[in-house]
Amino acid sequence: MAHSTLANQPVHMDTADFLRHIEAAFKRIFSDGLNLMHYLPENKWLELKRAGLLLPFLAERHGGRKSNQFEIQEVLRIAGHYGVPVTLRTGIEGALVLQPLIEFGNPQQIETGLDLIFNGEGGGLAITEPETSGAAIAREMQSYYEYQDNGTVYVHAVKYWQGNSQSDFLLVAAKERKNGKLSKTINLLLVPKQYIDYETLKSEGLRAVRYAVNRIDAAIPAGCVMKLSENEAAGLRAFQNIFIRSRLQLVGMTHGVMEYIIENLRRFVVNDIKFVDHERRQIMKRHAVSQLLYRFTCRHVAPDQAVAHQLMEANIIKTLATEYTYGAAQILQKLLGAKGFESGHPASNIAIDIRPFTIFEGPNDMLYAEIYDQFVRATHQEKAQGIKPDKNQTLLQRLLSDHRFTAVRLPERSEVPADIAGFLQQHRLGEADAAEKVFLGKIIARLFVWAQADSQDATALLLTDVRKDMLDCQELGV
Ligand SMILES: Cc1cc2nc3c(=O)[nH]c(=O)nc-3n(C[C@H](O)[C@H](O)[C@H](O)COP(=O)(O)OP(=O)(O)OC[C@H]3O[C@@H](n4cnc5c(N)ncnc54)[C@H](O)[C@@H]3O)c2cc1C
Structure with missing residues (x-):
């Protein structure tokens, strides 16, 4: 009983x-x-x-x-x-x-x-600051706490765009200040709402979530300090691990939204025009890629296991899941014509509300450039074995030998299509400039998913997009 x-x-x-x-x-x-x-x-x-x-x-x-x-x-x-x-x-x-x-x-x-x-x-996580670029937040963060005595810290922080602002507390990222100098280490502070002054941010969408500029300028019990680690380097890695895990998991959100897009497609788009059919297929292709990304996280991530070695994978999941869901949302909105422009219509809400997913947790362009860097640098496993990737290798050689790719590659994906292979052979590791990295990162990301793709729809879309990225990359030099 x-x-x-x-x-x-x-x-x-x-x-x-x-x-x-x-x-x-x-x-x-x-x-x-x-x-x-x-x-x-x-x-x-x-x-x-x-x-x-x-x-x-x-x-x-x-x-x-x-x-x-x-x-x-x-x-x-x-x-x-x-x-x-x-x-x-x-x-x-x-x-x-x-x-x-x-x-x-x-x-x-x-x-x-x-x-x-x-x-x-509940609460929210406060990282972003109005005066600091999201891309350089760990380096440039200005928010700090300083011990006044054993039991009290003085906290000075300005944060903005926190989801769940005005709720009971924020976990605030801040650096410790000692003798007037900011340390490099970032820790989290559990700050109850009574210490936070907020100014509501009026956002373009996501009206069902509260956003604000959050200011803290107060002496707070020192028990609020949540040490990520006792040592500086490990602390920064722990800070990064929060995002690796959340980027890997984020595909749960976007995949649910992708299914919701398809639900609304079936509900509202009844047109039997041939081109509309083609556009429906474009949404279904994006759904097929989303399914692969979803499956990757279910298979290769566990809540009780470390994710530090999966930075490239996390950035691939985050960028492609958000890019393709945003793309599908835009197609749905377009297929509804004027209805898709009505305020409060589900198609209009999805298209507006999903856009910031391409911005938060690291803007996608920055993450694509990082994917390139993580692809050409030694992986955790290589570092442990004392292996340094040969800089004279081509991107193709790296792609075919990188254990992160071989671990997930289907047997039928052992050869990259000839035109794409030819392009990858023209690039050596470490040669790319900052702008090329964005397009090359996109190509690497899509090929990582293509290597696991057991659906026609996903394969077709990924290869089409790789070819578009190749053209974009070539155009940079013109
Ligand atoms: C709806 C919403 C919710 C949010 N939720 C939270 C939250 O809960 N907590 C929180 O702390 N913050 C949150 N944020 C803030 C968000 O995390 C930051 O806005 C984000 O990290 C991007 O930083 P930024 O706005 O400074 O953009 P920037 O870093 O200034 O980037 C702007 C653009 O510059 C380009 N760019 C930048 N760096 C590179 C690069 N290296 N290579 C190529 N191109 C580059 C990209 O095109 C990019 O889109 C939220 C933001 C929004 C809009």
């Missing part, structure tokens, strides 16, 4: 039952509709959290579910069927707040944070 009661609780259900339970909770809680032009009602959000929405992000030892990446991806995907902001809020609280809190918080911080997440309005 006791056993059956336990098995009925979301935390103890098997995966299939748990996911059915979450789907049913969404249906029930949003049964009277959902207005994405307004802030998501806090009581409904809390009900979803209490139904167990965030449990896959929470380690079992803290009352969450057994480690299972598929469940994380699925809750994000299911939430995507209720609109971009709904899955985004799941991702913010799950990947940007809950996971770092559990990984880096001390027992007291974890207790405080969990109480605010599961009984209150």
Whole structure:
């Protein structure tokens, strides 16, 4: 008897039952509709959290579910069927707040944070600053904390564009200041809302999420400091790992939105014009790529395992998942003609709300350039074996021998099409300038997915896009 009661609780259900339970909770809680032009009602959000929405992000030892990446991806995907902001809020609280809190918080911080997440309005992650480029944030970050005595730190931070601004707390990234000098190490501070002055940001879309400029200028109990690591280099790597994990997981959100795009395509686009059919296929091709990216994360990531060695893969998932979902959203909006321009129409909401996914967590162009760098530099495994990639190698040679590619490559993908192989042979590692890196990074990213592509649709789109990137790259030199 006791056993059956336990098995009925979301935390103890098997995966299939748990996911059915979450789907049913969404249906029930949003049964009277959902207005994405307004802030998501806090009581409904809390009900979803209490139904167990965030449990896959929470380690079992803290009352969450057994480690299972598929469940994380699925809750994000299911939430995507209720609109971009709904899955985004799941991702913010799950990947940007809950996971770092559990990984880096001390027992007291974890207790405080969990109480605010599961009984209150939860929190957000504050990294970006108005005066600092997102691309150089780790280097240029100006927000700091300084110990006044053992029990107090003075915090000075200006952050903007935080999802979940005005909720109960922010995890604020800041550098320690000692004797007037900023250190390089970045730590997180769990700052309760009473210390934060906010100025609401009026955003173009995502009306169901709150954004603000957040200012902190206050003496705060020193217990708010969440050390990412005791040493400087490890601290920066830990900071980066938060993003590696969240970029790998982000495809749960975009894949859910991709399915929601297809739902709306079937609902609203009834035209049987031949060209419209062609455009429908273009959406389906983007969906096919999204499915491969989704599968990669389910297979190659685990919530209780390190992700530090997967930076290139994380950047590939993030860029392509967001680029293709944004592309599909734009096609859907276009196919609706004037209706797609109506404020509040689902197609219009998706197209507007998905765009910032190409900006946050690192703008895509920057990440494409980084993919190139991560491809030509020694991998974690190579470093451990003392191997340095030969700079005279061509990109083709690297692609065919890189263990990250060989680990996922299907047997039928052992040869790259001749024109693409010819292009890759013209480039040696380390020769590219900053602009070329963006296009070469795109090509590498698409070929990484093409190597695993077992669908005609995905293969066709990826190769077409690689050829377009080759033309873009060649045009740079003209
Ligand atoms: C809706 C939304 C939600 C957000 N949520 C959060 C949040 O929850 N928490 C938070 O802290 N922040 C958040 N942000 C902020 C976001 O993370 C930053 O805006 C993002 O990192 C980009 O930084 P930036 O705006 O300074 O752009 P920049 O770094 O100035 O980049 C602007 C453009 O310059 C080009 N570029 C820059 N660097 C390179 C490069 N190396 N190579 C090639 N091209 C390059 C790209 O075209 C890029 O799009 C959010 C932003 C938005 C719009």
